[in-house]
Amino acid sequence: xxxxxxxxxxxxxxxxxxxxxxxxxxxxxxxxxxxxxxxxxxxxxxxxxxxxxxxxxxxxxxxxxxxxxxxxxxxxxxxxxxxxxxxxxxxxxxxxxxxxxxxxxxxxxxxxxxxxxxxxxxxxxxxxxxxxxxxxxxxxxxxxxxxxxxxxxxxxxxx
Amino acid sequence: xxxxxxxxxxxxxxxxxxxxxxxxxxxxxxxxxxxxxxxxxxxxxxxxxxxxxxxxxxxxxxxxxxxxxxxxxxxxxxxxxxxxxxxxxxxxxxxxxxxxxxxxxxxxxxxxxxxxxxxxxxxxxxxxxxxxxxxxxxxxxxxxxxxxxxxxxxxxxxxxxxxxxxxxxxxxxxxxxxxxxxxxxxxxxxxxxxxxxxxxxxxxxxxxxxxxxxxxxxxxxxxxxxxxxxxxxxxxxxxxxxxxxxxxxxxxxxxxxxxxxxxxxxxxxxxxxxxxxxxxxxxxxxxxxxxxxxxxxxxxxxxxxxxxxxxxxxxxxxxxxxxxxxxxxxxxxxxxxxxxxxxxxxxxxxxxxxxxxxxxxxxxxxxxxxxxxxxxxxxxxxxxxxxxxxxxxxxxxxxxxxxxxxxxxxxxxxxxxxxxxxxxxxxxxxxxxxxxxxxxxxxxxxxxxxxxxxxxxxxxxxxxxxxxxxxxxxxxxxxxxxxxxxxxxxxxxxxxxxxxxxxxxxxxxxxxxxxxxxxxxxxxxxxxxxxxxxxxxxxxxxxxxxxxxxxxxxxxxxxxxxxxxxxxxxxxxxxxxxxxxxxxxxxxxxxxxxxxxxxxxxxxxxxxxxxxxxxxx
Numbered sequence: 001x002x003x004x005x006x007x008x009x010x011x012x013x014x015x016x017x018x019x020x021x022x023x024x025x026x027x028x029x030x031x032x033x034x035x036x037x038x039x040x041x042x043x044x045x046x047x048x049x050x051x052x053x054x055x056x057x058x059x060x061x062x063x064x065x066x067x068x069x070x071x072x073x074x075x076x077x078x079x080x081x082x083x084x085x086x087x088x089x090x091x092x093x094x095x096x097x098x099x100x101x102x103x104x105x106x107x108x109x110x111x112x113x114x115x116x117x118x119x120x121x122x123x124x125x126x127x128x129x130x131x132x133x134x135x136x137x138x139x140x141x142x143x144x145x146x147x148x149x150x151x152x153x154x155x156x157x158x159x
Numbered sequence: 160x161x162x163x164x165x166x167x168x169x170x171x172x173x174x175x176x177x178x179x180x181x182x183x184x185x186x187x188x189x190x191x192x193x194x195x196x197x198x199x200x201x202x203x204x205x206x207x208x209x210x211x212x213x214x215x216x217x218x219x220x221x222x223x224x225x226x227x228x229x230x231x232x233x234x235x236x237x238x239x240x241x242x243x244x245x246x247x248x249x250x251x252x253x254x255x256x257x258x259x260x261x262x263x264x265x266x267x268x269x270x271x272x273x274x275x276x277x278x279x280x281x282x283x284x285x286x287x288x289x290x291x292x293x294x295x296x297x298x299x300x301x302x303x304x305x306x307x308x309x310x311x312x313x314x315x316x317x318x319x320x321x322x323x324x325x326x327x328x329x330x331x332x333x334x335x336x337x338x339x340x341x342x343x344x345x346x347x348x349x350x351x352x353x354x355x356x357x358x359x360x361x362x363x364x365x366x367x368x369x370x371x372x373x374x375x376x377x378x379x380x381x382x383x384x385x386x387x388x389x390x391x392x393x394x395x396x397x398x399x400x401x402x403x404x405x406x407x408x409x410x411x412x413x414x415x416x417x418x419x420x421x422x423x424x425x426x427x428x429x430x431x432x433x434x435x436x437x438x439x440x441x442x443x444x445x446x447x448x449x450x451x452x453x454x455x456x457x458x459x460x461x462x463x464x465x466x467x468x469x470x471x472x473x474x475x476x477x478x479x480x481x482x483x484x485x486x487x488x489x490x491x492x493x494x495x496x497x498x499x500x501x502x503x504x505x506x507x508x509x510x511x512x513x514x515x516x517x518x519x520x521x522x523x524x525x526x527x528x529x530x531x532x533x534x535x536x537x538x539x540x541x542x543x544x545x546x547x548x549x550x551x552x553x554x555x556x557x558x559x560x561x562x563x564x565x566x567x568x569x570x571x572x573x574x575x576x577x578x579x580x581x582x583x584x585x586x587x588x589x590x591x592x593x594x595x596x597x598x599x600x601x602x603x604x605x606x607x608x609x610x611x612x613x614x615x616x617x618x619x620x621x622x623x624x625x626x627x628x629x630x631x632x633x634x635x636x637x638x639x640x641x642x643x644x645x646x647x648x649x650x651x652x653x654x655x656x657x658x659x660x661x662x663x664x665x666x667x668x669x670x671x672x673x674x675x676x677x678x679x680x681x682x683x684x685x686x687x688x689x690x691x692x693x694x695x696x697x698x699x700x701x702x703x704x705x706x707x708x709x710x711x712x713x714x715x716x717x718x719x720x721x722x723x724x725x726x727x728x729x730x731x732x733x734x735x736x737x738x739x740x741x742x743x744x745x746x747x748x749x750x751x752x753x754x755x756x757x758x759x760x761x762x763x764x765x766x767x768x769x770x771x772x773x774x775x776x
Contacts, residue, residue: 062458080379121382
């Protein structure tokens with residue numbers, strides 16, 4: 001894979017004088033590529049003269065970082081306590097059965113990545129999931145079926 | 160914006176803002192907190208903007224996009240003044256009626272009013288709705304009145320007057336004494352006296368000192384810190400500036416969850432505005448006090464809510480806690496004296512300075528002063544954020560403010576304090592809420608999570624849920640937390656699968672004991688709380704799982720069966736179609752049969768049945 005290192009350079013520049021900002025730097029890279037490509041981490045490590053092990057230790061400790069590319073659509077199922085007592089585990093089962101992957105995985109066709117999140121703070125709507133940044137609340141298995149199928153249809157039409 | 164060079168100049172500017180406000184002009188405040196936005200508040204805002212422009216009256220009506228009003232259950236919320244009328248569950252289709260009827264003709268749109276579920280009565284004014292009536296919204300109340308990204312709104316409500324007061328005539332010692340006298344305690348969980356913390360930092364030696372705002376709100380089911388930062392960022396900022404002045408800090412940090420982009424954005428905007436106006440930066444309000452703040456985004460590790468882990472994370476390292484032989488107040492960030500307080504603690508500071516320590520210390524109980532903001536969630540009718548005086552009973556909070564249990568079911572327990580807290584049973588509902596009382600029953604105030612559970616919640620499953628959370632979030636540095644958590648989780652999984660033994664209960668207590676004594680930080684020390692409290696108050700549920708292999712709440716998959724009632728089944732075919740494994744069979748209009756062998760207990764059939772023919776046992 002080749003990545004556009006031009007973007008990385010501008011991010012590195014932004015944090016040049018900031019001795020504590022490794023996490024912010026990785027966050028910006030992650031926002032740019034939607035994950036942390038290994039070659040980018042290696043490149044950054046050389047540029048800022050910080051051992052690559054240090055950057056990898058951060059990338060693997062903090063849950064917001066991913067070392068694998070994400071799917072086209074991101075499905076985040078809220079597993080907060082309020083959602084849990086309102087049936088979130090059953091909703092997660094539904095999503096993973098439907099897409100045939102485990103939480104944290106991406107479908108083979110790279111269309112969907114499923115993740116669990118601890119709480120998105122919209123507890124009145126629980127159980128809920130976030131689909132490409134949009135909240136879908138008061139879930140039922142039926143709604144999940146429709147949502148995931150609906151996106152199939154749209155994509156099929158557009159392709 | 161003009162830079163203010165003295166407190167007097169700020170007051171003059173405030174007066175000019177207040178003079179410019181036409182109090183008779185109708186205003187519309189649309190709550191755009193997370194809950195309301197997720198329910199469509201942004202569409203409501205665009206509908207207002209579009210229609211007001213179409214009607215050519217946008218100049219006559221003040222439209223405000225505000226932060227969270229707290230009553231998430233009824234969102235999107237629209238508050239109209241004059242009259243303080245609250246409209247609930249507003250959709251974009253309702254906007255035209257609101258403009259024509261209420262804003263232009265001053266008539267009420269009846270269908271949008273809150274309906275009291277008990278009396279069936281429609282309530283017009285916000286303050287008369289039971290959810291708001293019993294609250295004391297000192298910190299949270301201004302959220303609905305201001306545009307969080309407009310500093311003039313904050314100034315018009317008296318913002319930065321506490322800072323001006325301090326810089327005009329209070330020495331740092333006086334400020335610390337005032338906070339000590341108020342007996343404010345940290346709102347992040349431990350409840351340490353804020354004034355004492357400030358005093359030790361002030362006394363600690365060092366030229367460079369720091370203040371930090373902990374906004375790494377990681378407890379699932381908690382969103383009050385987020386709502387404060389999103390809805391009233393200047394209040395938190397003002398508190399931090401005053402704190403920095405008191406302890407002599409020159410640099411501050413706010414550590415915010417990366418999952419809260421709007422909080423980061425609004426707080427950053429507040430920082431810029433405060434800098435422009437001379438309320439932050441060099442020589443604040445013309446004084447010789449200089450202070451700056453940096454925003455640090457968290458990386459999504461729960462343990463970073465712990466103070467020493469948070470500090471190492473700001474230093475750019477992995478967020479592992481350390482032993483606290485020496486407090487952060489003496490050696491914190493980069494080994495320099497540091498005051499670290501929660502968002503809600505900082506937000507209380509301007510109030511105390513403005514209204515006095517005596518006023519503040521009259522609110523609450525003997526040991527716990529002031530108000531606390533709780534996230535009331537779970538199986539309760541009125542999910543939302545509530546601010547109440549310390550000492551209110553759990554019963555009042557859940558049944559009066561919270562409106563009781565969803566769908567009229569029976570209350571079972573309330574979990575307070577997040578993954579580090581405990582489950583409190585019905586018998587203790589009259590307990591007054593404060594730091595000591597909750598600790599006495601094995602729980603804690605924590606950062607204010609309050610999750611209500613009913614008869615369909617399995618307490619063993621809840622304990623397992625919290626343990627799997629803390630085990631997942633354990634940083635792994637110390638053995639008791641890393642290994643203890645994992646083993647407790649294994650035992651709980653065994654019990655919920657119906658493979659538990661009675662001696663497992665003793666083993667759970669034993670491991671809990673070790674974790675409590677020997678864990679490095681509060682995450683490990685408090686992780687057994689959900690297990691210990693459920694064992695103490697709901698032992699019969701554990702025994703039912705172990706001995707009878709039954710989960711009476713109908714949650715634990717391995718112990719339940721879905722059944723179709725032949726009397727009630729109409730043979731409509733909905734469940735048959737919904738079943739993912741083809742476990743349900745039956746002709747159209749004939750009673751359907753569920754094959755237990757093929758059933759994966761997904762509960763789909765029960766969800767889709769319109770005749771209540773599917774039950775769980």
